[in-house]
Amino acid sequence: MVYKKIKIENFRCFKEIELNNLNRINLILGENNIGKTALLEAIFIMSGTHPELMIRTDRFRGLPLFPIDISGSESLESPVNGFFHNFNIAQDIELFSERVSGETQNIRIKASPPSTILLSSAEGEEKLAITGGYSYELCSFEYKDSKGKKFISKLIFTEQGKGIQLKIEPPPPRPDFITIFVYPTQLPFQSDVVERIGKILRRVNEKRRIIEVLKIIEPRLRDILIIPIGKVPIIHVDIGFDKALPLPLAGLGMVRLLRYISDIMSVPGGVVLIDEVENGLHYSKLTNIWKVIGRLAKDYDVQIFATTHSLECVIYAYNNFVKDTPYNLGVFRIERDKDGNLEVVEYDKETLSISIENKLELR
C-alpha cells in the first residue's frame, strides 16, 4: 500500500482538498461534477514522475490533444490550463502525498508564462501547424521527495514536420511504482491492455486465478485466450460454445472484472484507480467482486481508489471488509461547504456502519 495521506491544491475543481487515513481500498463518493474523477486524476499525476500524464488524463476524458476550433487561424489556449483551478495559472498546482512508509513527496506544476500560439489553417488535429514552427513550453513539473530525489521536467509542445509532438525535457526518472487508471468509457481492447493481460495469461497460476474469478460473472467460463481478429489480438473466452467468444460479446461485467483483476496483478506494490467501479456489474455479484478485489489487492500489495455512485457498491464493500483486521476500507465523500469550496467527509468504520444501519444517505 502506497499512500497514507494526500493533499491537492489548485488542481481542476479543487482549491484545496486533503484526504487522510487512506486505506488499501478507498471509495470516493459524491454528486455529479463534484470532482471524483478529478481526484483520481490528481492521484494519477502525483503517482508518476511524468508531466505527460496530465495530457493522458485529458485524453481519457475524451478531449482531443489540442482542444481548439481548427477551422481557421486563432489563438490557442495551452492544453494544460484546464488543470489549474479556475484556469488560474498564476497559482501553481501542488500535489503532496505522505506514504505509509512515512516518506513524503511534493509535485509542483507551474504553468509556463502565459502566451498564445497562432495557428495557421489546418485540415485536422494531427496536421496542425504552428506558425513559425517553434517550440512552446507548457509547464514545468517539479518533483521533490523526503529521500532527497529532486528533478524538474518540462512539458514542451513542439512542431515536427507537419504534426505536433509533446516532449518531456529532460526525461524524468522512473517512478517508484506503477499506477493504472481505468476510465469507465475505455474500450476493452486497447493494445496496451491486451498486452498486459496477455503477459498475465502466460503465467499458468495467475491465468487459473483469473478464470476462477471471472466465474463470478460467468460460471460457464472454461478458458481465456488471446486470438487475433485480422491482425488485432483480441481477448476471447471459452464458455462452452463451439467457438471462443470475443470478450465484449460475453458482457460488460466480464470486461470490467477482467480489467480490474489484471490491472491489480500487473502493478504489484502500485496503485489502481477505477472510475465508476460498479459500471457494468450486477449488484448481486458485488459481494464476491469486493472479496476478490480485496484479496488480490492484499496479495499484490496494491492500493485501490475507486469512485462510485452506487449505494449497494458501498454497502457490499463495507460488509466484505468490516471483519478484516486491519480494516481495509476507506470511504470518502466530496461535497461543497457553505462557501462553495470542496471538502472531504471521511467515514470511519463506526460512522459508516451506523449510517448504513440507519439508511442515512452517504453518497
Added chain:
Amino acid sequence: MNIEIVKSSLLIVEGYDDERFFKSFARYLGMEEKVQIIPIRGQIGYRELKSVVFTSGFRRVKSLGIIRDANDNPQGAFQSIVNSLKRLGFSPPSKSGEFVSKDDIKVGILVLPENKKGELETVIAKVLNTQHSERMSCVDLYFKCLQGNGINIKKIDKAKVYTYFASYPDPDKRLGEAAEAGYWSWDDREFESIREFILKLTN
C-alpha cells in the same frame, strides 16, 4: 430509499415509532412540511449524531433538535447528548427543552419525560390517564394484579400504554400507529414541552 437531509429544521428521534409519533404531532401543529425527522435505531449518542452530521445535505440544517428518552437517568441522558454535541463542535443548550444558536445553527435537546425517569410512553400514559381514565383504570387493575402475583414490570408506563392499545379492535398497534390513528388528543398540557420544542425548532 436512503435518508437525505432536505429541510433546514431537523429533528433526531429514537426509532421509527418515535418518528411517526413526532411526525403526527408536527402535523397537528401544522409544521410537518417544515421539519424533517430522522429516526435513529437505539439510543442517540456521539457516533449516531456524527453519522447524521455526515449525512448528505446536513449543511443546509439551520435548526437541530434531539429528543431522547430519560430512561433511568434524566440528567445523564441530557449530559450525554450535550457531550456528544460538544465533541462535534456544536454549542449545546444548558437545559432540556431549550435551544442555543451559534454559527448559523441552533441546537436544542429535549429529554422525555422532563426531569424524571421514564420514556416517551411515560408522557403518553399520563395523557391517557387524563383523556381515557375508564380504560386506563382497567389497565391499572391488570398491572396491580400482576404485581400482586410477584410479577415485576420494568418499564411500567410503556407496558401500560401498549396494554391500553390492546383494548382497541386492532390490538397490536405500535406507538406511531396509535398516534396516527388518533388514540388521544394532542391538545393536552402533558404535551406542552413537546409542543414548545417543535415550535422553537421550526421558528
